[in-house]
Amino acid sequence: MSDPRAAIEQVYREHRAKLWRSLVAFTGDPDAAEDAVAETFAQALARGDGVERWDAWVWRTAFRVASGELGRKERPSAVAEPRSYDLPAPIDHLVQALAQLSPKQRLAVLLHDYADRPTEEIAETLGSSRATVHVHLSQGRRRLRRLLKEDGDA
Amino acid sequence: MPDVKRNLRILDGLEAPGVWGDAATRTPHHGFVNDRPRRRGPVILVAFALSAGSIAFLVRAVGNGTEDLPGPSGRSPAGTPLGDVRYEASATVLQDGEEPTMLCLGGVLLSLPPQCGTIPITNWDWGAVPGEERQSGVRWGAYHVVGTYDGDSFTLTETPGPYQAPPPGPQNVVRTPCEKPAGGWPVPDPSKAGDADFRRAINAAEAEPDFAGAWIDGTPTELTLAFTGDLERHEVEARRDWGGPLCLWEFERTFQELRRIQRDLEPTAQELGLRLLSLSDAVYRNQVEMEVVLADEEALRELARRYGPGTVRVTSALRPVE
Numbered sequence: 001m002s003d004p005r006a007a008i009e010q011v012y013r014e015h016r017a018k019l020w021r022s023l024v025a026f027t028g029d030p031d032a033a034e035d036a037v038a039e040t041f042a043q044a045l046a047r048g049d050g051v052e053r054w055d056a057w058v059w060r061t062a063f064r065v066a067s068g069e070l071g072r073k074e075r076p077s078a079v080a081e082p083r084s085y086d087l088p089a090p091i092d093h094l095v096q097a098l099a100q101l102s103p104k105q106r107l108a109v110l111l112h113d114y115a116d117r118p119t120e121e122i123a124e125t126l127g128s129s130r131a132t133v134h135v136h137l138s139q140g141r142r143r144l145r146r147l148l149k150e151d152g153d154a
Numbered sequence: 155m156p157d158v159k160r161n162l163r164i165l166d167g168l169e170a171p172g173v174w175g176d177a178a179t180r181t182p183h184h185g186f187v188n189d190r191p192r193r194r195g196p197v198i199l200v201a202f203a204l205s206a207g208s209i210a211f212l213v214r215a216v217g218n219g220t221e222d223l224p225g226p227s228g229r230s231p232a233g234t235p236l237g238d239v240r241y242e243a244s245a246t247v248l249q250d251g252e253e254p255t256m257l258c259l260g261g262v263l264l265s266l267p268p269q270c271g272t273i274p275i276t277n278w279d280w281g282a283v284p285g286e287e288r289q290s291g292v293r294w295g296a297y298h299v300v301g302t303y304d305g306d307s308f309t310l311t312e313t314p315g316p317y318q319a320p321p322p323g324p325q326n327v328v329r330t331p332c333e334k335p336a337g338g339w340p341v342p343d344p345s346k347a348g349d350a351d352f353r354r355a356i357n358a359a360e361a362e363p364d365f366a367g368a369w370i371d372g373t374p375t376e377l378t379l380a381f382t383g384d385l386e387r388h389e390v391e392a393r394r395d396w397g398g399p400l401c402l403w404e405f406e407r408t409f410q411e412l413r414r415i416q417r418d419l420e421p422t423a424q425e426l427g428l429r430l431l432s433l434s435d436a437v438y439r440n441q442v443e444m445e446v447v448l449a450d451e452e453a454l455r456e457l458a459r460r461y462g463p464g465t466v467r468v469t470s471a472l473r474p475v476e
Binding site (some may be wrong): 094141145 | 157158159161162163164166167168350370371372373375432433
């Protein structure tokens, strides 16, 4: 598509909801997810041209933005930030289970098994090889399966 | 489908911000996102409108926002000539240098300076309004405007007033549609009321050809399964997996139908001369939501004829003045 605005708009329409949900699951924080989506699309608009596949760019950038934010959040803070709303309990349980995965495992599982993003793209997001993505994916799935089973049995 | 993949599908029940809300509470600009406590990104962020498509709108708004966009077909929502009707909206108004002053009906990119603009305002006078901000040659402010719309531009008929904030939006959580039984929800089998159980029930429901939606609410979990018919059979089947609070709900259209309609609506909007601001599904209402600058009755009738009455819920950003 030659018009980047039209391409970005199409990606927004098609991917925004799933991207936000994936980021909620990744960060555990709907506000952080919303900010990451907003910043990603703002960056896309500012960038304008020179991107062949905007969907891949948006997913990659959004998770990088969210990862950066996550890194900042992991530093100790004296002030708890308010959450605008609570997640429904079962989703909260899933998000809590995902939080027990390493960030790379969590990212691989969410992008591959929830968002259906291609392995090559996930590898680029992680800055690793496709083989490494499969390692994270396999370990993440195993761990998540166990955590959800424990959760379900409880 | 691998089990992890199935388990992650529960995330689909999480409604993205901005798509939840009754038409009466939806406004074309500035939404609850701005009104509720939330952390702000340090550099740049987008203030979403209440509609899901603010970015979509925004994308159009940045730069030459009006080119190549279909305008309405010269009719007001009531069918009278556009120029004879007065409309109102509360929105950001922005002017970049000597460019036309723009009315921003969807969203604003809160960079510094901000960027936005859906339709030009022909007779804006910054000297007549208080509270404008300026940066890098851009002037902007939030106002309530009343005027006429000819399909391309907005002409003020009154001096703009202060921005009228919409009422706070509801929480972004989908609710259980069944009424809570007196005495509370029955839990016929507590041993099958865990998270893994409702996931199994949802997975089984999704495999049904008449599946229309599934979502959860409350604590303990209230599971809603929607189908286009045969609820008794579906209830029996759901009870094999789920022993907690259960709501069976009948919808007219299947989930797959809704998805097909949503895909079809973008070219349809263009064909009908509707300036599209956003499209989003509302599975829990069995509808597709569409926000446009201005919808006329003929277009609404055509949407109802093509997709069925009530299937597409249309919100106009410009509201006729009562």
